[in-house]
Amino acid sequence: MTIRTRIAPSPTGLDLHIGNAYTALINSVLARKHGGQFIVRIEDTDRTRLVEGSEQKILSSLAWLGIPHAEGPDIGGPYAPYRQSERLPSYKTYAEELVANGHAYYCFCTASRLEEMRKTQEANKLPPMYDGLCKAIAPDDARKRVAAGERHVIRMNVPDTGVTTFTDLIRGEISFENKLIDDQVLLKSDGYPTYHLGVVVDDHVMNITHIIRGEEWIPSTPKHILLYRFFGWDIPNIAHVSVLRNPDRSKLSKRKNPVWVSDYRAKGFLPEAIRNYLAGMAWSYPDGRDIFSTEEMIGVFDMSQLKTTAPIFDTEKLRWVNGEYIRNMDAASLRSALYAFDSRIPHDDALTDRILPLVAERMKTLAEFWTLASFFYEKPAETEKPCDRNICAELATALSHAEWTHGAMEQSVRTLADAKGWKAKDVFMQLRLAITGKTVGPPLLESMEVLGKEESLGRLSRYI
RNA sequence: GCCCCCAUCGUCUAGCGGCCUAGGACGGUUCCUUCUCAAGGAACAAAUCGUCGGUCCGAAUCCGACUGGGGGUACCA
DSSP states (O other): OOOEEEEOOOSOSSSOBHHHHHHHHHHHHHHHHTTOEEEEOBOOOOTTTOOTTHHHHHHHHHHHHTOOOSBBTTTBOTTOOOBGGGOHHHHHHHHHHHHHTTSEEEEOOOHHHHHHHHHHHHHTTOOOOOOOGGGGSOHHHHHHHHHTTOOOEEEEOOOSSSEEEEEETTTEEEEEEGGGSOOOEEEOTTSOBOHHHHHHHHHHHTTOOEEEEEGGGGGGHHHHHHHHHHHTOOOOEEEEEOOOBOTTSSBOOTTTSOOBHHHHHHTTOOHHHHHHHHHHHHOOOTTOOSOOOHHHHHHHOOGGGOOOSOOBOOHHHHHHHHHHHHHTSOHHHHHHHHHHHOTTSOOOHHHHHHHHHHHGGGOSSTTHHHHHHHHHHSOOSSOSSOOOHHHHHHHHHHHHTSOSSHHHHHHHHHHHHHHHTOOHHHHHHHHHHHHHSSSSOSOHHHHHHHHOHHHHHHHHHTTO
8 A cells, every 4th residue: 555644734924834834744754664654734614714815825835845745735736625624514514424423413503602601610629521401402303403594613533431542653553532632523514524523524535544644733642633534534643743843842833933834934944954953853764964955855764763752943953053054065056045935136147156165164144145255246335443544555666566376465564563563463454354344254355356356355444 | 611732951862771970953052163143173061861659670662640741622624
């Protein structure tokens, strides 16, 4: 049997959540390792939280990240449609089937009654659960009320005795007492399924073999197990990966951290670096190295080695990983990544290729290119510190006679400093300020070589 | 409240009963290199393996309790 995995994001955010990217990567790696398929299914069943354009963002971020899918709403596939809002009749049929054989029932309770019920339960320190009022309605009566158009939902009929157990691929056996499982709503009054019905039906119908999702879903898994049993379906393999956390240890949230993939893209992170970092959050490379490609990961990936502890998303380490990738990139790739990232960079390949060796090892993100290299393109408006007129004048004279190579220029600067009894360090700093406008940056003389004699001396002369 | 998951340096982790006086990486500190900043090299600091009990000749590794952290408790996913 071919392995089929999936992610099922709901289009309720601005973009692909980094946590979704993390589970997507793991799902994708497992499928690829076994020559299977990784699919994307959009779970747009919450009409109130739907965000315009979210689905497109999710799909494009997934593509940008380099996590390709075999089937999805954008490219179709043998199990289309891949958008739950387009599969409504299916859920209704399955829910009705459950009602017919007693595993679910119609519920006519209003929102206000449910709210009151919960308040009472809370006051009495009871777990907030549906009290089963509508379960007592005779099936014929319930059917008549539905036929008459009364507003209703369909709830699953959870047995009130026994234990539901499942084996998590990375956590082992997990059990829940049935009496603590709520009679979950399966079909909402607007005709849309809840997550629980939708996910079970579609995972079955789409032949998903491995469900890999965040650990926040562990408590609802017994409901899903029960549904598989009610339907008489085989239960797929299930694994819950840890959630990513904020530095304060709470679940990663947009209030405390950037959570959208586009945030990281905008900050100048590379997709391969993000994938590498995310992979390291979930799993350790067998030989302990921190830098590895997704292809290398696929080669040695083992589900049972997935982490059980929820890691803190460490932006510093991500920056380091990104820097490693930038340093190891070939010039052409880095060049085009930069052009795509920052529109201010002129598409002058020859010039870019002369600048890159000077700045690439100083960058941790693509965004840092401009802060490091803008002086190559724009005359610095003013320096951070005032330049010494006398030193600048002497430098201009000395350099105007020097051969325009960094070696010769260095000789000339050092000779001047010696002759005048100035500290070479100070002279270099004056020159740096005059040329680049900053106290830090790429190697000065090499930079001046790129800038050219005329431009360099021109900048220097402004301070004379 | 109730249910569930988790627990090794600040952070990410290696470790799956003896190889551990606990190894690596990020970050930090110091030094080398050096025209600045990086990168690179060297070194240092940093974990009584959450606590307490067991099991065992032997436990970071197995079991239990507790504590701590996290998650879930919706006609949200």
